[in-house]
Amino acid sequence: MQISATPTHCPYCALQCGMNLTPAPDGTVEVSERADFPVNRGALCGKGRTAPAVLSSRVRLTSPLVRSEGVLVPATWDEALERIAGGLRRTRTEHGPDAVGVFGGGGLTNEKAYTLGKFARVVLGTSQIDYNGRFCMSSAAAAGTKAFGLDRGLPFPLEDIPKTGCVILVGSNLADTMPPSLRFFNELKENGGTLIVVDPRRTKTAEQADLHLAPRPGTDLALALGLLHLVVAEGRVDEAYVQERTTGWEDARAAAMAHWPEYVERITGVSVPQLRETVRLFCEPENAMVLTARGPEQQSKGTDTVGAWINLCLATGRAGRPLSGYGCLTGQGNGQGGREHGQKADQLPGYRKLDDPAARRHVAEVWGVDPDSLPGPGRSAYELLDALGTDIRSLLLMGSNPVVSAPRAAHIEERIKSLDFLAVCDVVLSETAALADVVLPVTQWAEETGTTTSLEGRVLLRRRAITAPDGVRSDLEVMHELADRLGVEKGFPTDAEEVFEELRRASAGGPADYSGITYRRLADENGVFWPCPADVQDGEDASSAASGEDTAAQGVPAGAHPGTPRLFLDRFATPDGRARFVPVSHRASAEEPDDEYPVLLTTGRVVAQYQSGAQTRRVDELNAAAPGPFVELHPRLAARLGAAEGDPVAVVSRRGRAVAPARITTSIRPDTVFMPFHWPGEGRANTLTNPALDPTSRMPEFKACAVRLEMLT
Numbered sequence: 121m122q123i124s125a126t127p128t129h130c131p132y133c134a135l136q137c138g139m140n141l142t143p144a145p146d147g148t149v150e151v152s153e154r155a156d157f158p159v160n161r162g163a164l165c166g167k168g169r170t171a172p173a174v175l176s177s178r179v180r181l182t183s184p185l186v187r188s189e190g191v192l193v194p195a196t197w198d199e200a201l202e203r204i205a206g207g208l209r210r211t212r213t214e215h216g217p218d219a220v221g222v223f224g225g226g227g228l229t230n231e232k233a234y235t236l237g238k239f240a241r242v243v244l245g246t247s248q249i250d251y252n253g254r255f256c257m258s259s260a261a262a263a264g265t266k267a268f269g270l271d272r273g274l275p276f277p278l279e280d281i282p283k284t285g286c287v288i289l290v291g292s293n294l295a296d297t298m299p300p301s302l303r304f305f306n307e308l309k310e311n312g313g314t315l316i317v318v319d320p321r322r323t324k325t326a327e328q329a330d331l332h333l334a335p336r337p338g339t340d341l342a343l344a345l346g347l348l349h350l351v352v353a354e355g356r357v358d359e360a361y362v363q364e365r366t367t368g369w370e371d372a373r374a375a376a377m378a379h380w381p382e383y384v385e386r387i388t389g390v391s392v393p394q395l396r397e398t399v400r401l402f403c404e405p406e407n408a409m410v411l412t413a414r415g416p417e418q419q420s421k422g423t424d425t426v427g428a429w430i431n432l433c434l435a436t437g438r439a440g441r442p443l444s445g446y447g448c449l450t451g452q453g454n455g456q457g458g459r460e461h462g463q464k465a466d467q468l469p470g471y472r473k474l475d476d477p478a479a480r481r482h483v484a485e486v487w488g489v490d491p492d493s494l495p496g497p498g499r500s501a502y503e504l505l506d507a508l509g510t511d512i513r514s515l516l517l518m519g520s521n522p523v524v525s526a527p528r529a530a531h532i533e534e535r536i537k538s539l540d541f542l543a544v545c546d547v548v549l550s551e552t553a554a555l556a557d558v559v560l561p562v563t564q565w566a567e568e569t570g571t572t573t574s575l576e577g578r579v580l581l582r583r584r585a586i587t588a589p590d591g592v593r594s595d596l597e598v599m600h601e602l603a604d605r606l607g608v609e610k611g612f613p614t615d616a617e618e619v620f621e622e623l624r625r626a627s628a629g630g631p632a633d634y635s636g637i638t639y640r641r642l643a644d645e646n647g648v649f650w651p652c653p654a655d656v657q658d659g660e661d662a663s664s665a666a667s668g669e670d671t672a673a674q675g676v677p678a679g680a681h682p683g684t685p686r687l688f689l690d691r692f693a694t695p696d697g698r699a700r701f702v703p704v705s706h707r708a709s710a711e712e713p714d715d716e717y718p719v720l721l722t723t724g725r726v727v728a729q730y731q732s733g734a735q736t737r738r739v740d741e742l743n744a745a746a747p748g749p750f751v752e753l754h755p756r757l758a759a760r761l762g763a764a765e766g767d768p769v770a771v772v773s774r775r776g777r778a779v780a781p782a783r784i785t786t787s788i789r790p791d792t793v794f795m796p797f798h799w800p801g802e803g804r805a806n807t808l809t810n811p812a813l814d815p816t817s818r819m820p821e822f823k824a825c826a827v828r829l830e831m832l833t
C-alpha cells in the first residue's frame with residue numbers, strides 16, 4: 121500500500137518551514153523535503169528534521185497523571201478532568217474568579233490560543249490570563265503599534281529581503297535560530313546589498329555580515345539614537361517623506377540630537393567611524409530595512425529601543441515603501457497568531473483591545489454572552505507568575521515551561537510550588553508539569569490539524585498526518601471537557617476547523633482580520649497573509665459573507681480578498697494614516713555592573729536546542745550536538761578568573777547562582793558573558809536573570825544583568 125505524504129509545517133520556530141510527513145511501517149514518521157513552500161524550499165534545520173522523535177511514546181506522556189500522596193501517578197481521563205474542574209471550582213468559590221490563572225504559549229495553534237482566551241473569560245470568568253509571548257516579542261509589538269498603528273512582525277514577506285539595499289539585523293542570531301532564513305541574506309549580498317549585524321557576540325550570523333557592531337548589552341537604544349543623530353548631521357533625512365507620511369518628527373529629532381556620536385561611543389563601545397559607516401551603508405541605497413529580534417527587545421527599555429530603530433527608518437523614508445521597512449523576527453511557531461487572538465492579558469480576538477467597548481460588544485456577540493460579563497485586562501506574564509500562591513491560587517498552564525524559561529526562575533519555581541492547585545497540559549513531563557497536581561497528555565502537531573501564523577504574517581495550515589497514540593487527547597478536547605464540567609456546555613468545539621470558523625467571525629473587522637481566510641484557501645494557496653477581510657456585500661455583515669464564500673475549488677475564490685503580503689504601502693494603520701515618531705532617550709539597564717557584580721550577563725539560544733528544551737532535550741541527536749549549558753567568556757576574562765576551557769564556573773547574580781563549564785572564545789566582548797537558557801538544574805541561566813519589566817510591554821530584561829564569576833574551590 122502506498123501511503124502518501126502529508127504536507128505540513130514544523131512544530132518549532134516562527135519560520136514555520138514546510139515539510140512532508142509520511143508514516144513508516146515501523147510506526148515512526150519520515151520527514152521529507154517539501155519544495156513548494158517558498159520560505160524554506162525544502163531546507164530544514166536539525167530541530168525540524170528530528171521533530172518526529174518527540175512523537176514516539178518513549179519520550180512522551182500517554183496517560184493523565186494525578187498527584188497522590190505527593191507523587192504523580194497514572195489516572196483515567198475522567199478522574200484527571202474531574203480533579204481539574206474541582207480544583208478550579210474550589211478556588212473560584214473560595215477566592216473569586218480572579219484567583220484562577222491561565223498561562224498559554226506562542227507555540228499553540230490559533231485555534232487553541234483563541235479557545236484558551238475564550239475559556240478564561242467565558243468559563244472561568246477570570247481576567248488573569250497571559251502567555252509566554254510576553255517574554256518574546258512584546259516590546260516590538262508595543263513599539264510597532266505605537267508607530268504604525270498595527271503590529272505584524274514583518275510587514276513584508278522574507279522574499280523581499282534579497283531585493284533591498286541594506287539590512288541592519290539587530291540582536292538576531294538567525295544562523296542559529298532560523299537557519300533556512302540565512303538564504304535570504306546571502307542572496308541580498310549576492311545582489312550587491314549589505315548586511316550589518318548588531319550583536320555583542322560575533323555569532324555565526326555576525327560572521328556573514330559586511331559590518332559587525334558589537335555594542336555592550338543593553339545599549340541598542342543609544343546606538344540607534346547615535347545613528348539618527350548622524351543621519352540628521354549629515355543631511356540624510358528624507359524631508360519630503362517625513363513631511364508627507366509621518367508626525368512627531370521635531371520632538372524625536374530633538375531627542376536624537378542630544379546623543380552625540382562620541383557620547384554614544386562611550387555608552388555602546390561602538391566607535392564613531394563604525395557609526396558613520398553604518399549610516400553610509402544604510403542611507404546610500406534606494407531601499408533598506410531594519411530587523412530586530414530578542415537582543416534589543418528583551419530589555420527593560422525594549423519598547424523605546426525598538427521605537428528608536430523605527431525612528432531611524434522613518435527619518436530616512438524606509439517604512440511603508442516597497443522593499444524598505446522595519447520588521448521584528450517573531451520567534452515561536454505561532455508567535456504571531458498567538459499574540460492576536462486573546463490569550464494576552466489585555467486582548468480579544470482579531471488583535472482587539474479588551475478595554476474597547478465596541479470590541480467587547482463584537483466579541484461578546486460572537487460568543488453569545490453579555491459584554492459586561494467579560495472581565496477586564498489582567499496581569500502580564502511575569503506579574504502573573506509572581507502572584508501565584510498569593511492572589512492567584514490555581515493555575516491552568518498550556519504550552520510553556522516557566523520553571524526553565526521565566527526570569528528569576530528559582531523564585532517563580534517557589535511561587536508555582538505554593539499554588540493550591542496546578543494543572544498542566546503538555547506532551548512531555550516538563551520541569552513545570554512535574555510540579556503539577558494534574559498533568560494531561562495532549563496530541564502534537566503531526567497528530568492534529570490547526571493553523572499558525574508565521575513571522576511573515578502568513579496564516580498556514582498544519583495538517584494531521586498520523587494518528588495519535590492511545591491515551592492522549594487534544595488541547596481543544598481538554599477545554600471542551602473542562603468547560604462542560606464547569607457548566608458551559610456549548611461554544612467549545614473540538615474540531616479545529618469549527619473553531620477557526622468562529623475565529624474568523626470574532627476577528628472580522630479587527631486589526632488582525634482573518635474573516636476572508638478558510639481552511640480551503642489555506643490548503644490551496646500555501647498560506648494567506650492577514651489582514652484578509654471577507655468580502656462584504658451590501659446589506660450583509662462580514663461574518664455571513666465569509667461563511668458563504670469558500671466555494672471555489674482552486675486558488676483564490678472569485679472576488680475574494682487576496683490577503684496582504686505588504687502592509688502600509690499607501691497608509692499606516694493610524695487614524696491619520698501617518699506613522700508616528702516616538703521621542704525616546706537612552707537610559708541604563710535596570711541593573712548595571714558594579715564592584716560586587718562587575719560583569720554583564722546576556723542569554724539566548726543555541727542551534728540544536730529549542731526554548732526550555734522540554735521537547736528537544738528528548739531527542740538524542742540534538743543532545744549529542746548540544747549536551748548542556750555553558751558560560752561563554754572572553755580569554756581575558758577567563759585569564760583574570762583563572763578559568764581554562766571546560767572548567768566549571770559559578771555565575772552569581774542578585775537572584776541566585778548557576779554553575780556551568782567555561783567556553784572560552786574571542787567572539788564575545790570581554791565585559792560580557794553569555795549563557796543559553798535551554799537547561800534546568802544547576803546550569804539554569806534564568807536562576808540569574810533580572811525580572812525588571814519594560815514599563816509599556818512588561819517584557820523582562822533577559823538580555824542584560826550584572827553578575828560576578830567565581831571558580832569552584
Ligand SMILES: Nc1nc2c(c(=O)[nH]1)N[C@H]1C(S)=C(S)[C@@H](COP(=O)(O)OP(=O)(O)OC[C@H]3O[C@@H](n4cnc5c(=O)[nH]c(N)nc54)[C@H](O)[C@@H]3O)O[C@H]1N2
Binds near residue numbers: 133134293323725794
Ligand atoms: N535553535 C533555536 N531556534 C529558535 C529558538 C530556540 O530556542 N532555539 N527559539 C525561537 C524563539 S521563541 C525565538 S524568540 C527566536 C529568538 O531568536 P534570536 O533573537 O536570534 O535569539 P537569541 O539567541 O535569544 O538572541 C539573539 C542574539 O542577541 C544577542 N544579544 C544579547 N544581548 C544583546 C543586546 O543587548 N543587544 C543586541 N543587539 N543583541 C544582544 C545575543 O548575543 C544573540 O546572539 O528563536 C526562535 N528559534
Ligand SMILES: Nc1nc2c(c(=O)[nH]1)N[C@H]1C(S)=C(S)[C@@H](COP(=O)(O)OP(=O)(O)OC[C@H]3O[C@@H](n4cnc5c(=O)[nH]c(N)nc54)[C@H](O)[C@@H]3O)O[C@H]1N2
Binds near residue numbers: 227228253414518733
Ligand atoms: N534567559 C532567557 N530566558 C528566556 C529567553 C531568553 O532569550 N533568555 N527567551 C524567552 C522567549 S523568547 C520565549 S518564547 C520563552 C519560551 O519558553 P517556554 O515558554 O518555556 O517555551 P517552550 O520550552 O517552547 O515550552 C513549551 C511547552 O509546551 C509544550 N507544548 C508544545 N506544544 C504544545 C501544545 O500544542 N500543547 C500543549 N499543551 N503543550 C505544548 C512543550 O512540550 C513545552 O513543555 O522563553 C523565554 N525565556
Ligand code: SF4
Binds near residue numbers: 137163164166297
Ligand atoms: S528553522 Fe524553525 S521552522 Fe524551520 S525547521 Fe528549524 S525549527 Fe523548524
Ligand SMILES: [Mo]
Binds near residue numbers: 255256257451452
Ligand atoms: Mo520567543
